[in-house]
Amino acid sequence: MRSAEFDREVVLRAAMNAFMEKGYNKTSMQDLKLATGLHPGSIYCAFENKKGLLLASLEQYNLDRSEELKSIFNGQSDALSGLRAYLDSIVSECVSGDPTQSCLSQKAINEIAQTDEQAQAVLSQQCVMWQGFMKEVFSQASQQGVITGPRSPQQRAQSLIVGIYGLRTFSQAQKDPDVISGIANQLLIDVCR
Template sequence: MPRPIEFDRDEALRRAMGVFWRQGYHATSVKDLTAATHLQPGSLYGTFQNKRALFIAALDAYFSGIRERIQSCLHSDDPPLQRLRAFFDMLIEEMVCDPDNKGCLLVNTLLETPAEDTEINRRVSDMFAKVETEFARVLQEAQSRGDLDPNRDPQALARLLIAGIYGLRVYHKTRPDAPQLHEIIDNLFFALGGPTRH
């Protein structure tokens, strides 16, 4: 009879995700992962198979956290465009409060992963597509309320917001201050036709 796994898988995954997030997939060694998770290589591989499978599990866990934050922002009782703005304000708060300037694990992965690695690129693209769908739904709601120009394409505007996330995350690597980040979002929402911060 096999021995039960005597560690918290979710906690080990959270620790591994932190290493990948700070260092990137390729710069992270198995030694880094065993040190972070406090697991021996045998236990690590017995649970997650290999480094790549562990990284994919970390991506999935990271995206699960994003979806929870999306739900909290986009499914409130506020007007639709204010809910979208609240989501972007939350992103800025997270970035400003991140002393390691880690950025977004998904965006980091897209920037690091070679084009021929279709599995990981497709996985991350699918995650952003889910966010885009959420944005488009809220934008359609804004149109139905008369808060958004009915001639605008909600799906195209949702893609604009996704591009805004990409740009914001990469630009933050230059360490701008919070007012500069909010200015970027103000201009993004001005192009959208939605509320600015001031």
């Protein structure tokens, strides 16, 4: 017997970055070989093929971002402060212009969900999980009395997610940090109303 030499998480994060820089279709196996340091044979042995590597990267990406999400909210005194901190982090991501800070899930939704059923299923489920987390945040915010109004946590979560997706696309076309930040602030106001 023999165990694999490479660290799966390290390899997947390297692949993630490669996919984020060029998108799935423009990222060649050559790019992935250079990014991960793995030879083609090893990639195929471990992940079956290029799409398998993407799907594995997507899972790892979701794990990493979920952790980050939780830690942002845990670092704040109440749910509303958490939302503010979270939107600040999204604005930073949008404004940085750094491809490796962009959202791999959103990139994949736009690039391949339409043509690949398997990716569509994974991405759809990730989106539902994100919704579930945000719904819980809005529930807590209501209980804490920091937000009021008739909208359900579910509705608020959906509007927030739509706003974040939109902000990320918009910021590719309009790079002015003040504009991005302004829209994000208004989004928070609307979603908490």
